[in-house]
Amino acid sequence: MADLSVTIGSVRLPNPVIPASGTFGIGHARVMDISRLGALVPKTVMPEARTGHPPPRLTEAAGGLINAIGIPSVGIEAFLADVLPAYRAFGAPIVVSVSADTAEAFAMMCAAMADTGIAAIELNLSCPNLEAGGRAFALDPGPAADVVRACRAATGLPLWCKLSPNSGIPGQVAEAIEANGGDALIVANTMLAIAFDKEGNPRLANRTGGMSGLPLKPINLRLTDEIARRVALPIIGCGGVATLQDALDYFAAGASAVAIGTATLSRPTTMVHLIDALDAHLTERGLAAQDLVRRRTT
């Protein structure tokens, strides 16, 4: 068996395969051994309880999915009291994904994570579906920097920042995150999209949603390649990963780990199959997972 461990900044993961936030939950423990995953990433938590968007919230399109779930959340207080303890039982590193409407609210949630034993905080800067409207923090360097700076002041925990493929200047956003205390980047979230039914009605109640799955892979793979050239932060590749080759592509582009989302909804055990496939691939070549992490400099 190969050494599958990788390091993301100061965090050591037992293997480089983790769930993408929003597509993973404790329900997966009913169908697979989730303690085998590189990390456990519960759905993004918001400061207050919220229901998310009305249905329909998800549709298949162009070989992928478009979702407008709208980040339903129990709120940070109930999350810490009722949700997080259930994840601790599995032993894998826990990465808590947070999002909010203001930099101050982001920082408040980061501060609340003190002494919880989690490995890192994901700052979901990029979800395009927030009911509050406006541009997502991840679209521009200034707002992204504001959030990271506020969170950095609020916690010593590693901050993994999720970028958006909808930004026209993702490299500048990544540089701003690096300059203000971010510890890693998740590249990237979903891309704004729309789908209609035969009568011309939007298939989602929210009209637009975020495209995920295979159609997103070449887009986020290119983003990974670009950002790996511009910043030294470790990168977790995300978007259309389902197979060993998908993961190897993201490593080749400069990622240190991969996050799996849509493929998990299609086949729940995708992540454990990918861990096994990666193990076989590395064992056959006498390599360790860390050997795949080749940061691009040119």
Add this chain to the structure above:
Amino acid sequence: MRLVDIQDKVVEVDVTVHEARIEHGVGRLFLSAPPEIRAARAGQYVMIRSLRAGGPLLGRPLTILHSGGHLELMYNIVGEGTRHLSTTLPGEVVQLVGPLGRPFALPDTEVTIIGDAGHVGTTLSLARERGEAKRPTRVIFTGTPDAAGVYPAAIHFLVGEFEATGATVDLVDERTIAEAVETARPALIAAGASDGIMAKVQAVADRLAIPGFVALQAPMACGVGVCQACVRHFRDGAMRIICETPIVDLAAPVFAEGGRHG
């Protein structure tokens, strides 16, 4: 009557289809049942995903009509996903995730099942289970007759399926479902029908204080409560995912008049 707990252990397995059948727009698949599925009960379902090239990305929830050594699944052909499944051939391998959902309770006393063609799998599985257990069951099956009062052949076919379970079956024009329920005055309702029908049934049940359960439907992705796509509105103001139920108290959901889901 207490709701039944969901099964903790769920399997994901690729299985071979032994037989695939389409009758009057209703599809059936016959598979070898994985051991974890064999104790599945009426109201539960599995997610089935075609592994053929060009198939849908997500599985589709199919009712478990019979479990044991083999698994009989039933589904209505309503969209691209189920149309694709309807072309499944014997010998083809499909992905199965299940058993999912909460089964119906199985009281000894008489249950009145209220259903329509769009939700026939769930209600027929309950009628079969009760028939096998020799429990008294009445069925109010709804359909829409033509101007001459004649029901489509598909409706008669489905009524025959219910009668074969040993249940007493009344075929009712769905436009008069409220009057039919009021006249029948059931002691306990177990329902699965469109929102339009369920809104009327719920109103009568409220007024006459008739307890019951209803099987809800919504587009589903994961089946294990993770993606939170399959939400429905409830009368307490909440939106809740239903894949882990989908059997709920009859009084709990909001049913939209004229709506398709139920």
